[in-house]
Amino acid sequence: MAVLAALAAAPAFAGPDQAKQIVSTNCAACHGADGNSHQPTFPKLAGLQAEYLAKQLEEYGDGKRKSDIMGPIARKLKPEEIRVLAAYFSAQTPAPGSVEDNPLAEHGKKIYLQGYSDAGGASCSSCHKPDGSGTDRFPRLAEQQRAYVVQQLKEFKRGARTNDHGRVMQVIAGRMTEQEMKAVAEYIAGLSSAQARR
Numbered sequence: 001m002a003v004l005a006a007l008a009a010a011p012a013f014a015g016p017d018q019a020k021q022i023v024s025t026n027c028a029a030c031h032g033a034d035g036n037s038h039q040p041t042f043p044k045l046a047g048l049q050a051e052y053l054a055k056q057l058e059e060y061g062d063g064k065r066k067s068d069i070m071g072p073i074a075r076k077l078k079p080e081e082i083r084v085l086a087a088y089f090s091a092q093t094p095a096p097g098s099v100e101d102n103p104l105a106e107h108g109k110k111i112y113l114q115g116y117s118d119a120g121g122a123s124c125s126s127c128h129k130p131d132g133s134g135t136d137r138f139p140r141l142a143e144q145q146r147a148y149v150v151q152q153l154k155e156f157k158r159g160a161r162t163n164d165h166g167r168v169m170q171v172i173a174g175r176m177t178e179q180e181m182k183a184v185a186e187y188i189a190g191l192s193s194a195q196a197r198r
């Protein structure tokens, strides 16, 4: 009990204020202060599941997910900082995306909701949810940057990204053509949904 009391009385050194400070100096330039990046190849982080965000930062740090940009940044983060950063970005409101190419998005909608024969019928919505809001294991995709989505699908396909549970994404992306990747990314860019359930 004495230990618990001491902990409760300790100053809250790792909280939202600490997260804001780290974000403004280390993350905002690329991901936006509120996690809504404006750069097509920098992912939006707003509204992504905290569990997913923390997992990615840990895996960039230990090299399980490879990125020349994020590796060195994540290696410097302490576990406590990862926790507050994940909570911070998860609590931000995702900015709505938009569709630029309607016929392409229509093609993507079929793939997203119904799957396609070569993928053995696996629809994206069966894991990432019909509205793209995702779950703790299967990340939010709604309104994500289209260029980033295509890039990740390509990396799963060529085995450069291998940190997916059970290699499901490597198998699924491995059966997609580049045109199918672009189509599904166009649909995802325009998907808007309520914030991720946490």
Ligand code: HEC
Residues within 6 Å of the ligand: 022, 023, 026, 027, 028, 029, 030, 031, 041, 042, 043, 044, 045, 048, 053, 056, 057, 066, 067, 069, 070, 073, 085
């Ligand atoms: C110089 C630009 C830059 C900075 C600064 C930066 N990032 Fe990133 N971030 C990227 C890029 C590019 C990617 C995609 C990398 C890849 O291909 O895996 C990324 C990916 C991520 C992802 C994975 C997102 C997903 O959807 O899987 C997380 C989480 C993340 N960054 C968090 C952070 C945090 C937290 C900070 C600050 C401590 C930060 N980033 C600073 C450019 C940046």
Ligand code: HEC
Residues within 6 Å of the ligand: 043, 052, 055, 111, 112, 122, 123, 124, 125, 126, 127, 128, 137, 138, 139, 141, 149, 152, 153, 163, 164, 165, 168, 169, 172, 184
């Ligand atoms: C069987 C479940 C499952 C299905 C079906 C599925 N995914 Fe995934 N998806 C995952 C998992 C697991 C991850 C990786 C989580 C991690 O890295 O921790 C993931 C990650 C992703 C990412 C990376 C997100 C990011 O922010 O970096 C994209 C993009 C993606 N999936 C797109 C799709 C698309 C498009 C489809 C349909 C063609 C699809 N997924 C179908 C389970 C699934």
